[in-house]
Amino acid sequence: MKSIVTFAEQRDGKLRRPSLEAVSEARRVADAMGGAQVEAVVIGAGSGALAAELGHYGADVVHVFDAAELAHYATEVWARALGQVIGEVKPAAVLIPFTAMGKDLAPRVAAATGAGLVSDCSALAVKDGKLEARRAVYSGKAFATVRWSGEPQMATLRANVFSLATPDSSRATKTVARTVDAASRAKVTAVNAAAGGKLELTEAQTIVSGGRGMKGPEHFHLVEDLAAAFGAAVGASRAIVDAGWVDHHIQVGQTGKTVSPNLYIACGISGAIQHLAGMSSSRIIVAINKDGDAPIFKVANYGILGDAFEVMPKLTEAAKAYFAAKG
């Protein structure tokens, strides 16, 4: 029977949302292939407890590598484990979330198995029993349709794009306990959480970004306040990252993060081409800018022409009231 293998990333005993998106998509692909089997792979100390949840999202079989020495991600070990399953199952396709871990892991597995790998896919289709992927290139300035010439067809999936299946807690799953050699030449020795446990940009449903229109780092709190009111992640343009106002890890655009949230609010961002590249696949874009000719208005759904310093506090206030009333 044909099968689709999917890698489920877990951290601290929890399946990360992009993993659930990948399992959901694997289910859809398997069904579109006429009833292929979805085989999920989960690796890590304590990961056995996650098998049932993967089943609820569509996995038929869950391969579990649960051992105390698998407390931290290690590329070589994870690649060995995933390679072991791929070698036995001989899947038609392998789907991996395009997260920091998936980005690191997938090429290593591709090198070991000789699979063709297509990165950062934003859509998959099944045509004549084969996969076809759509992916952004040049950070979204263009989109490529990509095909594989053999199997397994390995793809990494962009976070926040593939919809989650409605979990069905009555779905039964077969669990296969597995072991892997945990020797690795590169090892994690410490994990340091970012200050304030900030929301990850690429996985956020709403993003509020600030640019040069904020006039200086002392005003950037307006962006943070607005983000807090919306429960959003904070982003920034390259101009203010390069000026040293904010850290590079919140940069949106080429040489930063490419994001596709439901709602993107750009404050004082004119919309340089490399910034637009990184955010123009957001579902709804709001631009607040005092320059009516700013390119950001060409991609925005809603525009507010005005002084960000006047509009943002009012919007923060109104959003707080709105979300408080909504409960």
Add this chain to the structure above:
Amino acid sequence: MKIIVCVKQVPDTETRIRINPEGNGIVDQDVNWVVSPYDEFAIEEALRIKEAKGGEVVLVSLGPDRAQTALRNGLAMGADSAVHLKDAAFDAADTMGVAKALAAAIKGIGGADLVLTGQQGVGGDHSQVPGLLAGLLDLPQVTMAIKIELGEGKATVTREIEGASEVWETALPAVISAQKGLNEPRYASLKGIMAAKKKAIDVKDAAALGLAAADLAPLTTVASLELPPARPAVRMIDGDPETQARELLRLLHEEAKVI
């Protein structure tokens, strides 16, 4: 210490992309080609390590004739020598083909104590070559590095992940890929630019790398390339800031249904 840096020449990030008539690639003309920004971080890091510990920095780039400009840029920054992988057979190669060629070139120059790359090539945005290369060379890897400290036969690397950073310890040789934040690349000095003109660039084709057509057969192919779908026209919201704020929230809730 011998450090090999893999370099890709890419369109400048300000480039406006145009699709070719075949509909499967971009129009090359009028593109300003630059060293991929992440590769600049890798070159800079290699030079800093060389300045601190001694050694040599070798650049490797796969691409057409113009790739030599990228290599000259790196040499002008201070790299010692460069290898240019050039062959019409590379034109259709996918990421795996490119990684195989780079791996063969690295082996051909006797390996290295450290292989540095950018975390992705700007444009293709695959983020695959570092991991493929490490896999093909059977070396440990640490990707998305924002800090690298070298010890005796090992390196301590800080890597960026979602909402956190990880500290890794890896044996050397290893493949490490550079993320923005690792360093601030230097500009080439006039002296460096003059010196770069005299530095050797060794050109190698597929045969010299021991690669046959079958090794380079692509596993994935771009069937078509298109511009992103046009976005709907913007709807401007008028009024004083307070009215604008309230009206925006109403539209986001009632019309866009995103809040």
